[in-house]
Amino acid sequence: MSGSEQPSEALAGPAAGIAEGYAFEGATLELGALLWDGVCHPDAPVRIPLAVLNRHGLVAGATGTGKTKTLQLIAEQLSANGVPVFLADIKGDVSGISVPGADGEKVRERAAQVGQEWRATGFPSEFYGLGGTGPGIPVRATVTGFGPVLLSKVLQLNQTQEQSLGLIFHYADSKGLELDDLKDLRAVVAFLVSDVGRPELKEIGGLSTATAGVILRALTAFEQGGAGAFFGQPEFDTAEFLRTAPDGRGIVSVLELPSVGDRPQLFSTFLMWMLADLYNGLPEVGDLDRPKLVFFFDEAHLLFKGASKAFLESITQTVRLIRSKGVGVFFVTQTPKDVPADVLGQLGNRVQHALRAFTPDDAKALKATVRTFPNSPYDLEEVLTGLGTGEAVVTVLSERGAPTPVAVARLRAPESLMGPVDAEVLAAAVRDSPLSGRYAQAVDRESAYEKLAAREAAAEAGGAAGTGAAAEGPVVPPERPAGPARTGARAPKEEPSLVEQVVGSGMFKSLTRSIGTQLGREISRSLFGTARRRR
Template sequence: MSDSRPVPGAAAPATPGSAPALPPQALEIASGYAFAGPAVDLGALVWDGQCLPGARIRVPLSVLNRHGLVAGATGTGKTKTLQLIAEQLSAQGVPVFLADVKGDVSGVSAPGQENERVRARAAETGGHWTPTAFPAEFYALGGLGRGIPVRATITSFGPVLLSKVLQLNRTQEQSLGLIFHYADTKGLELVDLKDLRAVVAFLTSDEGRAELKEIGGLSTATAGVILRALTAFEAEGMAPFFGEPEFDTSELLRTASDGRGTLSVLELPAVQDKPQLFSTFLMWLLADLFHDLPEVGDVDKPKLVFFFDEAHLLFSGASKAFLDAITQTVRLIRSKGVGVLFVTQTPRDVPAEVLAQLGSRVQHALRAFTPDDQKALKAAVRTFPTSAYDLEEVLTGLGTGEAVVTVLSERGAPTPVAVTRLRAPESLMGPVDAERLERAVTSSPLYGRYAQAVDRESAYEMLAARETAGRPVKETTTGGGRETGREEPSLVEQVVTSGAFKSLARSLGTQLGREITRSLFGTARRRR
């Protein structure tokens, strides 16, 4: 859909004689950003300490599916940069996904507030500034916090991601993969944590071990570790993240009625103390999109731009299988029209195999107070193309809202390195009040679809329903009297008695039909 409205923050058209001539080196840098097609306007070039509003620093819309990195120390303005890019993408019809770790991104849904600092930044960078609200949907993992609940079934989450969340080692991860393989071949969908516990318990029973003889077996010790990890995970209040209705990631591709892209904001303050969980859930969203979207090749503009905040948490302690899957997903998802922008503190937080695939870079200030900081600074400088700046000096001296930028041109070549004073976002730079956020959530057409958790009949419930004949009678003495009743068996006892689960699995295999297939990341979703 075409949109003739001006892009928020767009620079005023240049007129002959309206700006002083640029110095030769600045002119050479600025010419590298003079793109013919639609672009995201980041701000104005800074050269020799001067901000030059006539020298625009921009990112072509057509290359934003080739991924990027937004980096910088805490407090240098990364969040505002994300907001600036996101609202311009929205204005040009591109949906955006944003993870809001600190709870200060919800302001995208409200117009900004003009003040002296905003006016000064607009004057420096040479653009119009108009307070503007953007269409937004707010989500929350498992419904913890304010937002439409985002859940995944255990089956679709898969063994690789779940191993990362449970912090399993390589042997345990492989064993969990074997458990998933068994459930998949039986057509047995694992909806929530108790379903997975039931399967693990069965496969460590005498009957269950026979089921696995042909595919490798599962040690009792390893199964015990996995069961304990699942129990601890649930005890920490993690159960709400897994279940139904499962979130359909195609919701992230929506546009508003006026043609602007919807900003999907995942509110994470309620789970910010569980970084392994939310970073892995972000990867599930991305992997599920990869699993579902068709190949489109190079496009004029992305179908979606996905901001992966706190990216270092994703890679920290990751297994080789996990890193390989990330690398492959990032490499291939660009052909499906999805761009990924990793957000972290230094380029060293991102593995070299992934970093090599990031075409655009927005690097905010780095600190160099310690020897480790100095190493990180030198490593960051080496990741940039040859520059007309002394980047070691520049990167430690950047002010808030300034960054060193290089992107891909429309023909795919790196642009000259440009120190840039970034524009101010036109939406609210801070959170909206709780009442407004609550209204936005409950009035969403998606709220009724996902708000209420559904615990349909699955492996655990079907096992529990099969009452074992002749269950022992327990006797208790209360005040001299005798009270009789049925002893409630444990889940493991239910699983291992009389082959109930074995026949259940076979019947489920018949009912559900084909074997579940998985993507390269081990995720899956059965399409009915």
């Protein structure tokens, strides 16, 4: 497909019908120009309506076919149209979207072929990292904010264990024990199966030692997979992803993930929390003239490889429902079979780059991919194995919600840098970000672990006669787990009443960062298991 440099010719027959299918009335994103019989037709643009970007999409193709450049091309135009974008950068090669691209002969040649007026342009960007892993502003969630439902899914607990974890969260909520990180949750579990703590939980259902052991072992394995760094304070507000720049362009949020490519559970945990958190915090808006936010998850197979049934069900439900909140999700991967069928069925917009057919499995995947497209005059098996870099088979949803004709297109060139920025440039961007002061420094405030440790210390100080604090004393490890420096820790003192605990807790005092009451948290968890927070 890429060999012809013939000038555009008038379209007729099936080609004219295909071109007509992309003549939309409203605002659009320009993908490229129609290819027909080896000829590129710049006067027959292939577009996608801006209004259907919340109907989700898939960008697929073999390694080296241009998937990341397509992601970058769409993200640039979304930003230019005032739509914030989130990019999960697994390979570390899309940070260049923040700076102008490099002009050159190949760029000018591609622009001329597709009728593009190319101008080197950088786009407003923020860079993030999961819990301080790698470069970027740390993104953290509290265990309380994450909630028992999602945590049960990522820990792959059964129904009985999930219900027990819900009781643990309920108890912590009612006692003003903030679950900021995993050590807080472990401390509460250990307390509730101790001789001192067991009677308290018995009133609301009890917790068996065996179930507690399963939960603690699952938490240990989860933390060893790198998830421990994701939980803690300050908790990230996902509304930050919805910001626009002073000039009206959408901010591109780039999550730098090259160091977590071998830890898919951490990536999938973050995805579940982020989508659920956004869903709970956004109002129903239906179909808008442009989405509020669009996500791109590169190397999407990492999300689904070895995923539990509960995780797949959660992702499917979230992708299905979050559309009505004005949020679009694009998965970027090698073949459509990397995405579960129930999720794939929710993806209305498709950009399919070249596929290889070197093995019987490749040939099988090729035939399966062809069957996912509407009928077309192209021989798609032949086309998909012959596409050049930066060429793709496209079908999107029209403004009426119907699939457009299948089109083979030569795609436009991104206007930002097609590659990573220097480490020094990235570090400076993070340092100068207005969010750096808000999220960069980890805070280990007085939460469940510290409060339970204080009770134990008070119990020991009370001696054999016991004190009011001793009645609630936990079994606490002799040494505090390693972690960031403590802030705001209080000396052991007489245990306050339940009302004093709740009113005096950091969670209650910081209503701008937390719902703050048991009832509010449990209502907010009812949909996807997360406790909603907004500053």
